[in-house]
Amino acid sequence: MRATFAGLALALAASACQQPAIAAEATVNAPQAERVAKESGLKTAIFAGGCFWGVEAVFSHVKGVKSAVSGYHGGTERQASYDLVSSGITDHAEAVKITYDPKVIRYDQLLRIFFSVVADPTQLNRQGPDSGAQYRSAIVPMSAEQNAVAKAYIAQLNGAGLWSKPIVTKIERAQAFYPAETYHQDFMVRNPRNGYIVRWDAPKVKALKAMYPGVYSASFQRD
Incomplete structure (x- = not known):
């Protein structure tokens, strides 16, 4: 019975992306990354693909x-x-804003990683165990160039017929981005044994390493 209860505990912990029982009150503020990006030629991109x-x-x-x-x-x-956001009344999506160097990684490469590793583009308003519009998959182009690349990429995927179900990932116009609470930032690196991380997210990082060894970085990128 002990093993059964242990397994049940892990299953419950791994069932949903949710607020930790103990959470700090502080929030991430001042998008310094954007300011640095403008000064150094870096670019930004936003992706929504289930639990952030x-x-x-x-x-x-x-x-x-x-x-x-x-x-x-x-x-x-x-x-x-x-x-x-969890209440579903605001229509926000859990999302991630990244700042990247286009001389090292291109936007189309980021799209490829998103569709092949991060999210299942055929799931509507859900990803894995998480359901609701806040967990929808979406691409948010931050420029006309990104918008054109995203449209062309999705059209290419639709034409390739890689999935038995239609692709439902949407291209959404850029709106205000609100950084999540501090306890949500760098969650995996700070909580590697969390049940949800072990079940759902660690395998994605392993898949990234296996599928794209040329762009995989063992170190956690954080300025």
Whole structure:
């Protein structure tokens, strides 16, 4: 029975991306990464692909990615917090804003990683165990160039017929991005034994390493 209860505990811990029982009150503020990007030729991109813990973890292990910030994007309210977004009333999506060096990693390469490692583009308003519009998969181009590349890439995927179900990932216009609470940032690197991380997100980072060894970085990218 002990083993059964242990397994049940792990399953429950791994069932949903949710607020930790003990959470700090502070939030990430002042998007310094954007200011640095403008001065150094770096670019930004936003991806929503289910729980932001895994999205952030994967992109933080990509060479050329200088920072990855978990947050909330695309909502109707002028504020966002975990509790508000989880309620589903604001229409925000859990998302990650990354700052990257286009001389090291291209936007189309980031898209390839997103579709093959980060998210299942055929799941509507859900990813894995997490359901609701806040867990939708979406690409948020930050420039006309990114928008054109994203449209062409999705069209190519639709034409390739790689999935038996239609691709439902949307291209959303850029809106205000609200960084998530501090306890959500770098969640995987700070909580590697968390049940959800072990079950759902660690395998994604392993897949990144196996599928794209040339762009995989063993170190966690964080400025």
